[in-house]
Amino acid sequence: MIRLPGGQGPGASGFPRRSASPSRPQSNPVQGRGTRGLDARSFAIRSIVVALILALVTAVALGKLAWIQLFQGQATAEAATRSRTVPHTLKAQRGRILDANGMILAQSVERYTIVGSPKAAADFIPVDCTKQTEGNCHAINGKPVGATGPAAVARILAPTLGMNQMELGAKLVGSNSYVVLKKDVTPQVKRAIDKLGLAGVISAELSNQRSYPHRDLMGSLLGGVDANGKGVAGIEYMEDAALTGKDGYEVYQQGMYGQQIPGTESKSQPPVDGKDVRLTIDGDVQWYVQKALADGKAKYHAGWVMAVVQEPSAGRIIALADTESKAAGSAEAKMNPPLVVTQTFEPGSIGKTITLSGMLQEGTRQMTDKFTVPDRIKVDGQEYHDATEHGPERWTMAGILQNSSNVGMVMASDKYTDQQRYEYLTKFGIGQSSGLGLQGESKGLLTPPSAWDRRTRNTVLFGQGYATNAIQLTNAVATIANKGVRNQQSLIKSVSDEDGKPGQSPSSQATRVIDEQVAAQVMNGMESVADKFKNVAAVDGYRVASKTGTAEVAGQDGRLTSIISDWVGVIPADNPRFVVTVVMKDPQGTFGGLTAGPVFAQIGEFLMQKYELPPSAPRTDAIPVQW
Template identity: 35%
Template sequence: MGSTTTRLKRKRKGDGPNLRLRMGFIAAVSVLVLLITSVRLVSIQGMDSMKLAEKALSNRLVTRTLPAERGQILAADGTVLADSVSRYQLVVDQQNVAQYEVDGELVGAWGAAEALSKPLKTDPGVLYPKLVGDKRWNPVAKGLTAETWREVKKLGVLGISAEEYAVRSYPAGGVAGNLVGFLSSDGTAQAGLEMAYDEELSGTDGQQQYERGARGEIIPLGDNNMKDAVDGQGLQTTIDPDLQYYAQQAIEEQRKKHKAESASIVIKEVKTGRIITAADAPTVDPNSPGKVDGDDRGSRIFTDIFEPGSTAKMVTAAALLDQGLVTPEQEFTVPDTWTAPNDEEFRDSHDHPDEKLTFAGILAESSNTGTILAGKELTEAQRYAYMKKFGFGSSSGIGFPAETAGILHPYEEWDGRTKYTVMFGQGVAANALQTTDVISTIANGGVHVPSRLVDGMITPNGRTISTPAGEKERVVSEKAADETLRMLEGVVAEGTGKSAQVSGYRVAGKTGTAQAPAAEGGGYDGYTASFVGVLPAEDPQLAISVTLQRPRKGYYGGQAAAPVFSDVAGFAMRHLKIPPSTEKPELPAREWK
């Protein structure tokens, strides 16, 4: 018994170190768990709390675009042709508007709809579906004026805010509408100067980022930053708005009178190259471009080409005089029909016996056969070179959208007929601006001044940066130009252009009547009637072209185009206060005996 007790006691004594070991292990594990927990707590309170804070901040941060203000488009005198006006889009935080109270009573989305219906002039039932829900942003109404937004703001409806945006406006309506162009509903430039200068007009949008409170308000001391927008530049055109308006009315009336498909007037300052009028008919009001056909929304002055017909005889005349191959009073016997060595036959516009005409008389009577008789002294290479120098086959450099360079095939590609017809404006095509440039160059002593439609850009701070003038180029000698101009004065005084005369002023010009190419299937369909002229002829200030496409009631240039030239040119002289002519012209003889 005693020995057994002794053995048990010894066993308990042997357990001591193991117990201590187990207790130490438990303590170590406890410390480790405590350490891990502490680290986790530090992580939660430190790094994780930072992530949570960042997430919470991102939920509160709002970023919105600050749209740049699009630049204005102005007429030469500062008349606004295109501008941007502020409009507002009403938006709602549906979660906040649900808490909307009136006099301590919760009225929610329906109460908000009833309140908003009055300034928005609509039924609450129309607004309610846009206000109810859980969206933090939802559009309610668009196109609000500043006045309407102020009325809405006074209501203090919880969760209602507004976003400002710009809408393009055209205060002058259809005046120069074909030139100005317009924007689509999403602000994309669609035509005219709006498209040509879109980058300069647009500017660069800015950005605002701010911290929003629970009710959508900006937290004043929150995380806010802003990058300002850079507004677009303004555009000052060369257009005289009064003259533009008058010309548009006159050419539209003439278009209807002669039942033409389209018509145009271009007025260019001879010495500066500034286009002060570019009138199309039909025209477009940029405020509502959808009301007219797509073809009427641009400017045919730049985009449509036609065979210039007899107006191109100016180029042949100037080239012959420049080369010294003829003189204004050189004598020709002109038949009504002429057959070329290659058996190609050419006719005048009417039958007549052989006529004894000087070179000036050939131009005054607009004789095709006479032009060939004189012009055949030019080589084909020379005919091409002068047409190219006068601007055919080259764009103006203005950069108007869809502007055409016209058609002037290399002379090596001319067939047996074209090499003759180009001398009287067939087998070549140009736009209205190009035909204006021809007579403008002749009137400027044979020096071409590049056309321009923009005087300068206006910076956001109001400073005007003038557009550099293009480089001038001599096309023919001053002597050849002056002799051509005197002959063109005879066209108006005694020839086919009598209807273009302007009381009190000497006018030089040329009529044109050409077959119009068919839109489909080749061949011709109708006529192009035109007149180009300058005045005062003794010191030319303005070059003016009038063009009617496919008139169905009188299609000769002297009949359809010259009278409206007289009307518009007379108004321009009075409007611009250009003094009347005081000297009588010395015209070369038209006939010989």
């Protein structure tokens, strides 16, 4: 039997069997091929469109690139360079303040502000030293850092900065490019940071910190500077223009984290440091005077003590001190000028030297004029008395000065007019600024004769009824010691030039106030005053010309309950080198000769030893004090 394909046998009729299942519609092969063709064409069209768009974008981009490269390349490169090129300030150092011998009293020391970039710290990944043998790598005690980002920077940097690791890491978190981590870092620490391999994340900015090596030496006089390094008090303020330098600059390209790109420096201007200012003050003398004042305050239980030491021949101030001085650079020093500058007082009997000078110069009196002087007198209804009770004394004009008689000065002034009294006080500098330029200086108080009442016109003869300060009073007596010529006082010896060499000392303005012969006679009388106190205020081997003073001043209750005791001495009297003024408030012992006088002697002895001055010749020309 023949088997047909498909494995079906023939039926009875010999034809294949029909299936009993229902018939199914047959697909149209032509219709199927048409649908698939439409889909293919649509996809092709979309592909072509996308390709055309991409081609167009590419063409535009290439065209723009070609345009930039061919026509704008230089301008674009220049713009990119400009965006990376920034100026950086090079800080100038503030000048130094020196004493007369070159000892540094104030200087700016090199310090750095350590700055971090939180933005750069976020991307920081330390380099493992075990995997890199060349270049910078990072390790802590020889071990991997074990962190990334701000935590890693903090772990590496904290030990060198001496900061808490957690606090430092917190400062480095954020998106800023600048945060101050620590100020006033020494150069040694800065150099150690440079070796940590944190460039671009950590940088250092140069700053100048003002340093006062001898903070308690004339602290209030030196004053201080503010946070920007500008003088705000004392010498720092007075000489700020000279001390302040001019910042320079450096222009270079920087990387994305602010680091300098090597070899890109385009322009620079070096800074010009401030000038050095040298004072007339001798630091050794200043130190000793401050010690003597402190000792005197403790010994006599005074409220405060102040002193001035001046060279009469040139007006140079060698020491300017008080017991209220603050540490240089401190807030107290910036807010409180020296007491010796601000405090005014009635000079008391020291003012008699000015009165005597005026009367001798005007010819109304001679040093040998004779008087019989009681201990009290009444003039124009006003009574005046001496400090101690005494019977009638036969004193010359020199004797009136030696015994500091208020009554004798009133008696001797019968031909000395009110206008003359005022003019000579003015000529000697009373009621006028010293011209030193110090902050807070009071010029005192001197009213014109038209404002004087019947009592004031006579009290001004013996140092009451007007107010002065220790600087003015010192120069008044220095005028007598300088043969009648008044010099402009000075605190500045020199200011260095641009090469750092000391410049010339400022020229001293000189004005003759009294004749040389008159000055010599007043000095003679002042030597007799010193002779009277030789048991408490002498300087062995040296002649001294001096005058004491005691005056009532207003106390805290506003009434005349306080006492000012003062002493001005010239040493050596036969060859004046120094004038020393000592002023005390409320000392136990009251009188200036018994309190301020011994402090003067202590200072005078030191001056003679320090400057090795030869002993004085014996005195042979004393004007008689009695008749």
